[in-house]
Structure formats: structure tokens, C-alpha cells
Amino acid sequence: MEFTVRSYRFNPEVDKQPYYKDYILNGFPSMTVLNALMKIKSETDGSLTFRRSCRSAICGSCAMKINGISKLACKTQVNSEITKFGIIKVEPLGNLPVVRDLVVEQESFFGKINEIKPYLLGIRENSPDEKFHVLKDGEKITQPVFHKSEFKALTGNNDTPNCILCECCFSECGTEVVNKKYLGPAALAKLYRYIEDPRDNDRDGSRLVNASKPNGIWDCVHCQACEQFCPKSISPVKSIVKLHEKAIKNSITFSKGAKHIIGIANSINKTGRLNEVKVAIDTVGLLGLMNDLPVVFRASLKGKIPSLKLKLIKDMDDIRLAFKELDREEE
Numbered sequence: 552m553e554f555t556v557r558s559y560r561f562n563p564e565v566d567k568q569p570y571y572k573d574y575i576l577n578g579f580p581s582m583t584v585l586n587a588l589m590k591i592k593s594e595t596d597g598s599l600t601f602r603r604s605c606r607s608a609i610c611g612s613c614a615m616k617i618n619g620i621s622k623l624a625c626k627t628q629v630n631s632e633i634t635k636f637g638i639i640k641v642e643p644l645g646n647l648p649v650v651r652d653l654v655v656e657q658e659s660f661f662g663k664i665n666e667i668k669p670y671l672l673g674i675r676e677n678s679p680d681e682k683f684h685v686l687k688d689g690e691k692i693t694q695p696v697f698h699k700s701e702f703k704a705l706t707g708n709n710d711t712p713n714c715i716l717c718e719c720c721f722s723e724c725g726t727e728v729v730n731k732k733y734l735g736p737a738a739l740a741k742l743y744r745y746i747e748d749p750r751d752n753d754r755d756g757s758r759l760v761n762a763s764k765p766n767g768i769w770d771c772v773h774c775q776a777c778e779q780f781c782p783k784s785i786s787p788v789k790s791i792v793k794l795h796e797k798a799i800k801n802s803i804t805f806s807k808g809a810k811h812i813i814g815i816a817n818s819i820n821k822t823g824r825l826n827e828v829k830v831a832i833d834t835v836g837l838l839g840l841m842n843d844l845p846v847v848f849r850a851s852l853k854g855k856i857p858s859l860k861l862k863l864i865k866d867m868d869d870i871r872l873a874f875k876e877l878d879r880e881e882e
């Protein structure tokens with residue numbers, strides 16, 4: 552089977568601009584994109600640069616854009632790409648600076664992982680570990696361990712602990728495109744994993760307070776690209792939504808994101824309708840709204856500003872019942 556691999560090329564030491572280079576290959580349809588790149592490197596062009604290691608979708612090293620989508624090259628078959636696109640176009644991951652060819656700089660990604668403190672903040676006194684002992688060098692020692700129900704709290708909603716830090720979600724994250732300080736989906740999913748860890752000793756809830764500041768959980772726009780493109784079927788966005796719920800339950804509501812959600816819930820609970828003016832005031836305050844006066848003025852000229860006093864909808868009792876049910880479920 553003959554096919555073309557079109558690779559992004561850029562060596563900052565010699566190239567003024569990035570460019571694309573085509574390689575015609577003879578290979579098997581079942582070969583992976585990583586196999587194809589390795590064939591090019593060993594037989595045609597030793598200067599083509601990319602990361603790879605396990606070749607088993609475990610290490611995450613070979614993540615790159617393949618025909619525009621962030622994927623693991625070792626998990627992507629040539630055949631399926633050729634059938635869909637007629638070519639294999641490989642490019643470096645998005646949202647990260649290119650070091651050379653398909654290799655990206657990873658410092659910003661791992662810096663953000665470190666920012667959420669991906670380790671236990673001490674061991675809680677009533678942690679389940681006190682009940683489990685193992686022998687090490689003939690000596691009985693206590694080991695941290697999860698109870699089944701507690702482990703479920705970590706893995707019940709998603710498979711966050713399975714994250715291989717491949718950066719595909721980071722590469723596809725729309726918020727990351729416009730805000731380079733945003734912690735990103737993988738770091739926030741990992742944060743959720745530590746907040747749910749029954750052994751963690753974060754007594755003052757500092758993890759959730761820090762994550763509620765700008766560039767944290769409330770900057771996610773729920774586009775769900777992270778979930779769509781994760782090669783390990785993890786849903787970072789679900790973890791982020793859980794963090795939103797936890798923050799509100801724990802009255803960590805100083806951020807605009809939390810105020811916005813509470814404003815929407817209050818508006819619906821009171822009138823059955825979304826009072827956008829009231830929600831905006833609840834979110835940024837009257838003073839904050841002053842900054843947007845030109846927009847407010849233009850919107851009012853076009854009749855887009857709803858009245859502050861909205862009529863109750865007909866089935867208001869049903870809405871209130873639904874809110875009561877939700878409160879009951881949460882208790």
C-alpha cells in the first residue's frame with residue numbers, strides 16, 4: 552500500500568519559517584502512524600524529529616496532531632486515516648510552543664500539573680491507611696490504602712487516575728487558546744482526583760479555594776473537546792463540573808463563575824424564567840455592570856434588555872418542586 556505522510560517541519564536553528572514535507576511510503580494498512588514515522592526516520596530522513604517511547608498508548612509521548620486532531624500516533628492506524636483523508640498529515644500539538652518538527656515544549660503543561668500540588672498534603676488522621684499493614688524488610692509497616700467505597704469516589708464518575716499526561720486535551724482546549732494562564736483540563740481533572748482522595752489532609756480546603764481563583768475551574772467553557780479527544784476516554788470536563796458543585800456546596804462562591812450559576816438558579820427558582828439583567832448584576836455587581844454601559848445601552852436600543860420584574864410562568868409549582876427535589880438529592 553502506497554501512501555503519503557505530510558509532516559510539519561521546523562528547525563529553529565536553520566529554518567526561518569515552518570514548512571511541510573511529503574514522504575511517499577510503502578507500508579502495511581495495519582501499521583500505525585508511529586510505525587510510519589519511524590520508517591521515515593530510519594529509511595528516508597533521519598532528521599525528522601518526534602517523541603515516542605512505549606508504543607502501547609501508555610506513556611503519551613507520541614501525541615501529535617494527525618489530520619488536524621490531537622491523537623497518539625501509536626494508537627492511530629494508517630488505514631483509517633487514509634480512508635478518511637487520503638493522506639496522513641502530522642503536526643505538533645496545539646497550545647504548546649514547538650521545539651522542533653513534531654516536538655513541543657512541555658514545561659507549561661507540567662508546570663500547571665505541579666501548580667495543583669499533585670501529591671497528598673499529609674495523611675489525614677482518620678485515614679483508612681491505619682488499618683492496613685505490610686511487611687517490608689521483615690518489619691510490619693502501615694501502608695496507605697483505599698476502602699472500596701472510597702476508591703469508588705475517585706473512579707466512580709470518570710477514570711481520571713488513568714490519565715497518561717499525553718497533552719491531547721490541553722492541545723484541543725479552546726480556553727487555553729485565549730488564556731495561556733488557564734490551568735487546563737488535565738491539571739483540573741487531577742485536582743479533582745486529589746480533592747476526592749480520602750487520605751488527603753487539605754484541612755482548610757485550600758485546593759478548592761485556589762482553583763476557584765481566575766484561571767481555574769470557572770474559566771472552563773464546557774466545550775467538551777477534552778472529553779472528545781482524550782485517548783484514554785477520560786472526561787476532564789466532568790471532573791471540572793464536580794469541582795464547581797463542590798465549590799458551591801462549600802460556599803466558595805467569591806468567583807464570578809460561581810455567582811453566575813447561583814444567579815441563574817435563583818432567577819429560575821423565583822420566576823421560572825432567566826432574568827439576564829438580574830443574573831448580570833448578581834455576577835458582576837452594579838459597579839461591574841457600569842464598565843459595560845455602552846453594550847447595555849446598545850442592547851436596550853434594540854429591545855434586548857428584559858424587564859427586571861418578570862411574570863411568573865404558569866407551571867411555577869413544578870419548577871419549585873424540581874428545585875426541592877434537587878436539594879433533597881444533594882443532602
Ligand code: SF4
Nearest residue numbers: 714715717718720781
Ligand atoms: Fe491525555 Fe486524557 Fe490525560 Fe488529557 S486527560 S492528558 S487527553 S490522558
